[in-house]
Amino acid sequence: MGIINKLFGKTKESNEMSNVKVVVVYYSMGGTNYQLSKWAEEGATELGAEVRVLKVPELAPQEVIDENEGWKAHVEATKDVPEVTLDDLEWADAIIFSVPTRFGNMPAQMKQFLDTTGGLWFNGKLVNKVVSAMASAQNPHGGQEATILNLYTTMHHWGALIASPGYTDPVQFTSGGNPYGVSVTVGQDGKMVEDVHEAVKHQARRTVTVAEWVKKGNQ
Template identity: 75%
Template sequence: MSNVKLAVIFYSMGGTNYQLAQWAEEAGKEAGAEVRVLKVEELAPQAVIEGNEAWKATVEATKDIPVATSEDIEWADAMIFSAPTRFGVMPSQMKQFLDIQGGIWASGKTVNKVVSAMSSAQNPHGGQEATILSLYTSMMHWGAIIAAPGYTDPVLYGAGGNPYGTSVSVDQDGNMVEDVKDAVKHQAKRTINIAEWVKKGNQ
């Protein structure tokens, strides 16, 4: 059994990153970690959401998932962030969540948290890697430890695998064009393993 507390923090408009978060949760529980799945606060006007059936359906599907807070960051030993790309960077919803953590950052409460990230876009070169790297830039400022997948398992050479973090393309109907479940689960378990080493070293 792992003694790691894992927060899986996502933003999802069409459901893809919610699914990635669910697979990360599954892997975390398989590894024995205590897992919280959390969404970041939606900032888009309700009228805009109502005009997009996929977005509206995702909001409904995730309505009972708690909104991530600073307390969740303090609680977690490890965090996995999952968000779609918006013009090559993370969406404003995820960025705001990170931006309002100045209080806990200033008091050193983000130091040595183990973090990893995942993303999606509508084509294979739509900015997924840049989005993941934009998340990691913030994590460097936090003093966090980035647990990138690297090429640490054969699964990373297949669907969704890359050295930065799992990324997936979706078609015009919002369906994933690759099965990236194994890549997500490897990434989550690697993140937990690294967090275990960090916790052991701090004891």
Template identity: 75%
Template sequence: MANVKLAVIYYSMGGTNYQLAQWAEAGGKEAGAEVKLFKIPETAPKEVIEGNPGWKAHVEATGHVPEITLNDLEWADAIVFSIPTRFGNVPGQVKQFLDTTGGLWFHGKLVNKVVSAMSSAQNYHGGQEATILSLYTSMYHWGAIIAAPGYTDPVTFGAGGNPYGTSVTVDQNGKMIEDVEAAVKHQAKRTATVAEWVKKGLH
């Protein structure tokens, strides 16, 4: 792979999207990309997090994961996002970070980034696909190239696979109902592969 730099960026309260991101990280590395894992900066008040044992535990367990910066976005050729749904839209933390990318956008630094996204919710048809498509709307403004999985591999027809991006349902105990590891890895590999095509075409 022609030196493809893949950023896997997630936001997670309970760990689901962190797990998806780790699978994407593994898939990108299997494809031969240089992969870095980042989390979206947390903006929720500390007292709110402290009042939710599961959320607090996840924040503490992922303290080692670096927060995404604008420099990291500029570094990446390809990006895989993994985020939960919030009323069919992206979480406020994600939107707040995206709103800081105006400078990069203005200078054309986000053009031709190859992007793909994944999502989760606590019930079937709980907004996962709408969240992915909502994120893609911002990517169109970036001038990014969307590398949705489509039906490019039989794994997409399985549980959790869909043409927009892998999505999962989480039960009340925080456990993923669908087995999506293979779908996530395929999506990450496809994203890195498309980025390689783009890089070769630009040079």
């Protein structure tokens, strides 16, 4: 394990308390990306970060949601999860995104929210935010990597700092080996094909660690 860690530049993660503030922003229809977000919260909290798990506003009409039992059930199950606001982004030191793939890109719900960040961008409020992203799709090559990279394009415009997991921990290989961010395949039964729990936690811890470095460097 030590050789692998050296080879892949494993990040040294500490259990010491962190003063990093993290927002995990997600969109989910069936619950996959909500679960990824909760695992990210778990990993970030392990390093003492203050974490908010928040959803983007739903754009689909209620009658459309009601026609899909799984979608309807998930919306009901997460009705108490707060919606993300621009104030949350300004508050955060680090932002982790979790989204399903839509034709190799992010869902309209996430894009619509990001399109409202122009004021923060104009005033430099998003500069040096540490960001990372995760994605899901129904096929192993269904656009997860493209989705994450397309989301990162917006982050470059923000002037944010991307903390991708790369191959900083061997756990990446057990989850499919996506260096841009954890991605997962969802089967027809709605269950995740790959075991990404620990990979998500590692990505969250790495994001917190990088954000802490940035905060200390600015002090």
